[in-house]
Amino acid sequence: MSASGIIDCHVHLHHNWGDRFACAELLLRGADRMGVELMCLSMGVRREIYTRPTTVEEMHQHNDEVAQVIARWPDRFAGMCYLTPRFLPQSLAEIERRVAHGPFRGIKLLWDMYCDRPNLDPIAARAGELGAPIQQHTWIKAIAEHRCESEPWRLAALARRNPDTTFLAAHTGGNWELGIRQVIDAPNILADICGGDPEMGYVEMAARMLGTERVVYGSDAPGRSFASQLAKVHGADVPDADQQQILSATMRRVLDL
């Protein structure tokens, strides 16, 4: 990829857009139009992930689908290995299989378990050894939606116990004015701005309170538009150099590109 190419740290496959390849092709069309060169991809098109906890077999199936997409478009997707920390030995084995030996570049955690629980520590420690970032879904919701949905403060607790691991606070807690504050004191957490409404002030506040080098662009496509999420950066009142840092440079460092 080019030296300044946009890296989207957060996309998925999703059942609303067909099978894994059809969905990946949609992502590629959108990315091409918006100048996104590399996408960090996690989770397959299975529906159950939104309604009940995932089994070990389903965890493997999610990652198999992502692996197939990466194999077809290795220059456009970087795999994030989905784990179910309730099944710790199997999750650690999945790290060895997919991340330690490639081709996955990082780890994806959703709402299988609150992320401040002890089961997460061996996962975080191994990720740190491998230099693999952990992307943890975080959301602070006024209305409960998913079981074990972690707030950013829980991720901050995990991050403080594992200072050598890089974490991405996906969605920055959704309620970003609060979420940004919850991760301030955990310098190994980056704010992944994906997946919420393009509310003015988001990136400005994150850059001001965390530092530009701790803010990264992600979209949550295909459910979200690349465009609406890129607007958070392109529309932010921050210098062009800071926009470039958010769109590309920091993730380039995190992924060791």
Added chain:
Amino acid sequence: MTATPIIDCNANLGNWPFRRTAYNTPDALLERLARVNIDRAWVTLLDAVLLKNVGAANPWLAEMVAGHDRLMPVGSINPTWPAWERDLAECADLGFRGVRVNPNYHGWTLADPVFGELLAAAAGMFVEVALHMTDERHHHPLVMVPPVAVDGLLAACAAHPTVPIVLANVKNAPATQLAREAAGDLPGNLYFELSHFESVGGVQQMAGELGVERILFGTHAPYYYPESSVLKVFEECDFADADLAAITHQNAERLLAV
């Protein structure tokens, strides 16, 4: 980003109580929109939503936009309060071309008779329904307001076919719900403002489902970054020039000509 003239059918002035809003004065808003080549905007007053006496917002808004020809004020009405007809008449006297309602914040639904009463009284004006103001998942814990349900909307449109009805801040799901309920025959007086359409290529998908002639360009600025709608329409989608012209200004101009 584009040389196509753009009318923003969903911009705002004033203050929202739960966040300090930038670019919320007429001059600042126009300057901010001009950065993305938006030349004109229909504007509501954010403060109106949570005023008790909503009608007081209308002369306030008229005063704010006075002398700013590129801003077209849209009034606010709460049709559950006594003498709302006077507020509507005042909007007409002030030269407003349309009014907005926030049924969820004011305790009524689109299936209630009061909506029909408003449409019947709104001759010569359009009526805009804001389905959301902000993401319900992040509402202040003491002010949690669910989105407006669109149940009953099609019947109201059919009963008042000469009144243009605009759904502002409408997401994909309720728009799709209406398209399915209408089974391919959406009322000709129903319009959809696009600031809240999402997914990759989502605006084009929704234009296909709803009809490009019903789509109005809007940003929800300055609550949203206006770049969002511009990038969605001009960069992520692949509209023909004629469709772009319809979405960005012709549909709005046709609506106002009714």
